[in-house]
Amino acid sequence: MELKPYLADRKYLVESALDRLLPAADREPRALTGAMRYSLLIGGKRLRPILTLACCEAVGGALERAMNFACAMECVHTYSLIHDDLPAMDNDDLRRGHPTCHRQYGEATAILAGDALLTHAFELAAKPVTGVLPEARLELIGELAMAAGTYGMVGGQMLDIQGEKRPLELVQLQNIHIHKTGALIRVACLAGARLGGGTPDQVKHLKRYGEALGLAFQITDDILDEVGDTKTLGKATGVDRALDKATYPKLMGLAQAREAAENLMQEATRCLTEFGPQADPLRALAQYVIARTH
């Protein structure tokens, strides 16, 4: 299958839905709604919402069933980027080729825009969805909160900050990524599968797919920071190296990091064995995550 037009189409669907589901730009307080919309709509791959939609499709569900939750995933992801970029955290000036939220709107507004996006994610996740039982939606809200909070993304960011101050071993680096990026990608897949009406076995396989893909994605992100360039990525590269930060290429060597990503990609693909052609986008996505580092 052709991944590029598929991704372009799904990105368009997600961005149209986000535009519709976010507080309107003329809604007061405009600095806040402006900052929320700015950070969400300036771009991004939309990987997490696209995974949610693709897992929904893979189990034969209609896209609409997963759209609110898909947008919630992107709200959580974007809020985490806004807060991670803050002066007290990574102090980044550039994100997706544009000034970071606090550079554009000021620090107080950026903190609040992140808070509002996180809150909005749960508002979206709680919206009624035809054909999905309320119990299932409640369970997914619990899963999203677990994946985004202390035991997931926020905990991972904390471990990451602590890790900057001392040399890390590979197992510690993996632990950071399993929490910081892995948990959210996993729940993106899990939610799509459940909202689409997947069987418990299908849900289990797609959750495992998400785990493998999430780790592969982080390894390739580290590789791109080594070998990519600012223009292609829309953000500064070599940052991790300059900060003497632990990365997979640094701890394993570049070739071994590529091999690890390749192995994870194959594992992700194996999780899809029992799925038909409806899972082709997921198969192509696993290939794509690797391909971008070559």
Added chain:
Amino acid sequence: MELKPYLADRKYLVESALDRLLPAADREPRALTGAMRYSLLIGGKRLRPILTLACCEAVGGALERAMNFACAMECVHTYSLIHDDLPAMDNDDLRRGHPTCHRQYGEATAILAGDALLTHAFELAAKPVTGVLPEARLELIGELAMAAGTYGMVGGQMLDIQGEKRPLELVQLQNIHIHKTGALIRVACLAGARLGGGTPDQVKHLKRYGEALGLAFQITDDILDEVGDTKTLGKATGVDRALDKATYPKLMGLAQAREAAENLMQEATRCLTEFGPQADPLRALAQYVIARTH
């Protein structure tokens, strides 16, 4: 009825539940769980969770039905205090008689602890409750998100920050407070009434009670900032005046501000007309909000 022992008992119940429902102190990353527990457990009146429990009781519901949501309310309130205290916001050093979260744990950890508490609130709100329909819990998660986000508390904080830069009229000050503090207090009451199994009429009355009480509470907070002292309040006083910030006493005069709070208290009490003695704690609470400024 005796309010003091009632409040002490409910405070104890809420704090025991919070201690149990928060990530354990020995759970990694300890800096994060430590900061979350520090800010939540160093004290506070627990007004919002106590309102949730009292409204649940007022409609004849067992306390346990509202406890998770009550704790979620306190998580949201505490996260908002942590973020409001940050250097980029109000830059406060003292909260509840202790160093603010960022003074104790550093700015990055404080931002993350706030994020984690907000996320944890939704995890708690999504937990199963015996006797409460999943649909009702989902609706309340939506209400909580609306009250806490752009259209509620976060939006109100944004308006508050913007208001610091220019002279405010009374109607603008009220608009800030309706959003910044009123929305959350309203949803605390609404949720308690719904979780307790209240009729639509009872829910409506208790929601209106919460609105009146919330505004009365904010006016008396402003009055306390004028007339209270640091030792009693556990935080700096005269801060608003020193910052030349708009307050009710400043815009209305102290006597008129007291009268406005008194009127709101009477309105709150009128909302309870159709309730029996089970609503006595709510009646006493309305009195208490006023009494603390005399």
